[in-house]
Amino acid sequence: MSHNQFTNSRCIAGIIPGVDGEDGAGVKLKRSIGRNPQSRLDPFLMLDAFSTRNPDDYIAGFPAHPHRGFETVTYMLDGHMIHRDHMGNEGELKAGGVQWMTAGRGVIHEERPIAVEGLMRGFQLWINLPSKEKMKPAAYQNITAEEVPRVVLKNGAVIKLIAGEIEIEGSVYRGPILSESSAESTQPLYLDVSIPPLAEMGLPIPAEHNACIQLFEGEASVLEDELVVDGVSCLSKGDGVVIATSEQPARMLVLAGRPIGEPVAQYGPFVMNTMEEVEQAINDYRNNCLVE
Numbered sequence: 001m002s003h004n005q006f007t008n009s010r011c012i013a014g015i016i017p018g019v020d021g022e023d024g025a026g027v028k029l030k031r032s033i034g035r036n037p038q039s040r041l042d043p044f045l046m047l048d049a050f051s052t053r054n055p056d057d058y059i060a061g062f063p064a065h066p067h068r069g070f071e072t073v074t075y076m077l078d079g080h081m082i083h084r085d086h087m088g089n090e091g092e093l094k095a096g097g098v099q100w101m102t103a104g105r106g107v108i109h110e111e112r113p114i115a116v117e118g119l120m121r122g123f124q125l126w127i128n129l130p131s132k133e134k135m136k137p138a139a140y141q142n143i144t145a146e147e148v149p150r151v152v153l154k155n156g157a158v159i160k161l162i163a164g165e166i167e168i169e170g171s172v173y174r175g176p177i178l179s180e181s182s183a184e185s186t187q188p189l190y191l192d193v194s195i196p197p198l199a200e201m202g203l204p205i206p207a208e209h210n211a212c213i214q215l216f217e218g219e220a221s222v223l224e225d226e227l228v229v230d231g232v233s234c235l236s237k238g239d240g241v242v243i244a245t246s247e248q249p250a251r252m253l254v255l256a257g258r259p260i261g262e263p264v265a266q267y268g269p270f271v272m273n274t275m276e277e278v279e280q281a282i283n284d285y286r287n288n289c290l291v292e
């Protein structure tokens, strides 16, 4: 059985291990992409994974803080998170839900996980914006689990399509993220993929996109190389990736985006092209004019 329908199948080109860290008011997380400036994967600036049964690890949350120049994408696998921003958006992100926030010129928001029975688990991804989109108005999309298309393949694999478009088994599927209000330039693909044991699946990925896989359950491989757990496996360029499982099922995020190729100047929650622009963002925040 081989689904290698691609002319140039992507392989694992590098690993970014996840490192234990803390952010906000003391939320325990594992950061892979963005744990240092060398560990970015254009257009992805940061990927944090959180997974705990202990409310002390997350209950302090992320009190009000600013962002400018990029997008933050929060995907909850288990647990609940309350969100509130300066535009008056307020919502409760539940298991399987996604919050896609385009900071653009500026957003001030707070993110507060709620104590729940059992597991609190999810991811936050930061996606950069090119200079021409960094100062666009802030925008926010809240997507519930029910709004995320769930594609079941012939081999039993399940793809939850959060952002982007894929053509698979002869049909085209689109995620709920509206590219006209978000991510025009980076055209991100954000998939949550579950693969049963002893299966193989091919996923097309636009050839110019950078791509990576964050495995978070089970074991799987790409062209005989094992995917890392608790970190990110970066893929080479190519028109698709073939993922195989052995005796265990596996679940993973597959992330891809068109690289921006511009200089990145970052200071905490401000990501611009130059340090002058970052200083401007800091001054705007201090002078209460970060947001319109």
Ligand code: CO
Pocket: 062, 065, 067, 072, 109, 111
């Ligand atoms: Co934030």
